[in-house]
Amino acid sequence: MDKDKIISDFILELRRGTLILCVLAKLQEPTYGYSLIAELANTGIAIEANTLYPLLRRLEGQGLLDSAWNTEGAKPRKYYQTTAFGQEVLSVLKTHWQATADNLNTILEGKDHD
């Protein structure tokens, strides 16, 4: 069994769910997919097109994002933006994320709750 494979699979799992937070947070300013990929990469979050696009459509379907085509430039771009509902969900998830992170850090530091 390949150690690197095991580790990279675990890292994959760790990423799960966090992408949604990134996207909801970033799309508070309207952005199109291709550019969002670059922005996230710039912040240390590598997300590929074939992961991001379905995610965007899913979040739009759930009402967390909305989208609009911009056809003014040479190539049409589809701008996505977090809706009010998306903001609301983001804020709940943010709180939850912080709590989870705190719990995990406590455990990873090996501190005991007596």
Add this chain to the structure above:
Amino acid sequence: MDKDKIISDFILELRRGTLILCVLAKLQEPTYGYSLIAELANTGIAIEANTLYPLLRRLEGQGLLDSAWNTEGAKPRKYYQTTAFGQEVLSVLKTHWQATADNLNTILEGKDHD
């Protein structure tokens, strides 16, 4: 579409992968499953038996844990413990987790990297 359902699904996704970290970290001291559930609950991490047991067996299969039955008490208990390989993986994941957490916090705080 149910808002609470959407949020709880996202929270589920956020948990993914973190359970492995908790288990690897906690099992640096040998512990049996039923007691581990209580310990984690005590630290704010609710994990149910039907989630934990398969996880333990999986991690054991991957060589991150090993186990031994203790039949001295009234009821036989299966003690799991993190192996050296498990420690190694844990340490890599820990580093990665911290990096991810930092990235996410940066994004959630809305800071820009120019």
Add this chain to the structure above:
DNA sequence: GATTATATAGTGTGACACACACTATAGCAA
């Protein structure tokens, strides 16, 4: 002494997000 609760460990199945590989198009560079 029969019944129920609890400690302990497990199985089987389905949902769903993500990665991988691939398609599609239109403009621009060689």
Add this chain to the structure above:
DNA sequence: TTGCTATAGTGTGTGTCACACTATATAATC
């Protein structure tokens, strides 16, 4: 006209986790 890049997408499989359920043996209750 060949190919590169910006832009957006689809189809499929893998794997983790939740939900519902099984199994057993001891301790508690009636």
